[in-house]
Amino acid sequence: MAMIMKVTPFIPNLQKRQPQNLNFPNKHSSKLICCSLNSSDHVVSQKLAQHFNPNIPIEKAVTPPSSWYTHPSFFHLELDRVFYRGWQAVVCRDDSGNVRAFHNVCRHHASIIASGSGQKSCFVCPYHGWTYGLNGNFVKATRISGMRDFNGNDFGLIPIKVATWGPFVLLNLEKENLSQKEVDSHNLAKEWLGSCSEILSTNGVDSSLSYVCRREYTIQCNWKVFCDNYLDGGYHVPYAHKGLASGLNLDSYSTTLFERVSIQSCEGSSRKSTENNDRLGRKAIYAFIYPNFMINRYGPWMDTNLVLPLGPNKCQVIFDYYLEPSLQVDKDFIEKSLQDSEKVQIEDIVLCEGVQKGLQSPAYSVGRYAPKVEQAMHHFHRLLYENLTT
Ligand code: FES
Ligand SMILES: [Fe+2]
Secondary structure (H helix, E strand, O other): OOOOEEEEEOOHHHHHOOOOEOOOOOOOOOOOOHHHOOHHHHHHHHHHHOOOOOOOOOOOOEOOOOHHHHOHHHHHHHHHHHHOOOEEEEEEOOOOOOEEEEEOOOOOOOOOOOOOOOOOOEEEOOOOOOEEEOOOOEEEOOOOOOOOOOOHHHOOOOEEEEEEEOOEEEEEHHHOOOOHHHOOHHHHHHHHHHHHHHHHHHOOOOOOOEEEEEEEEEEOOOHHHHHHHHOOOOOOHHHHOHHHHOOEEEEEEEEEEOOOEEEEEEEEOOOOOOOOHHHHOOEEEEEEEOOOEEEEEEOOEEEEEEEEEEEOOEEEEEEEEEEOHHHOOOHHHHHHHHHHHHHHHHHHHHHHHHHHHHHOOOOOOOOEOOOOOOHHHHHHHHHHHHHHHO
């Protein structure tokens, strides 16, 4: 799958964090964008979008149909409407400094310029060596003597709008033409997080934590299955995560809905002997930022989950872990916490892959919401509907 972008740190110590390649199909070279869908595909996917009624109250509502989770045309509509618009979290940073993002496409013959992560002083295309600065400017190319009407100034890498909030870096593919000044952090917070940005800040989602590590999981399920699983208000926790459940007071689970964010929160268990007590602390908050980014803050930890759609039946979830700096030296605690967290992820992956299989069954079309616990999921589906139909 083509890579679409690379976030490039300007300063060397950002190298500690990995520049993130998003593996979405490439907006500018792929056949998958909406305008290049053939018109019957477009009609089909638009019709499928109408198979959910966002106005029915949760007590009576049915979930979106299984086709939202399995149909290739619908997936392509989502890429166009959901992922190529609005802010996308792409990579986190651990220090101050400028970040830049570019479409990962050479201006010569469209080769992918960079892959993976690394530290460079410039971008050299692996195909014929055209070279670009970290600011995207065209720097040099060999063997172009004789080329006429060519001005290197017009052949820089194509920039992508980039902004930061707290430790996070965000891209917006629809705002390429705005000047950087037009995205100040206040506007960004408003656009990305709406009225809950202060709540997140005051609950410890900020840049004071130290980065620990990244874990990536490729899961055989639609990206929304992972989100839905996250958004069920802890419904599945006592059944599927018995270890985790012992560290939480599940009766305290609550959900608050904001414009494009939902926050689920839960207190830690008061029982002293639970295996997760130190890791989970007294309170956990789980913030879902539409469409595909989750911030989990619990005890001394924060982790973020970025869900990348790779196909109708496949996604990748990237976990980044942060910790209060005073605990960075406690290697045993870190290792044990990461193991406990990994156990939960594996349990979720089994659930999600099972659901994807079920969604493909002719026996299933739509489901129902448990109204007292699955409000955040219903909120997600309503936002998605609005996004896909307007
Ligand atoms: S495609 Fe990049 S140098 Fe030719
Ligand atoms: Fe789970």
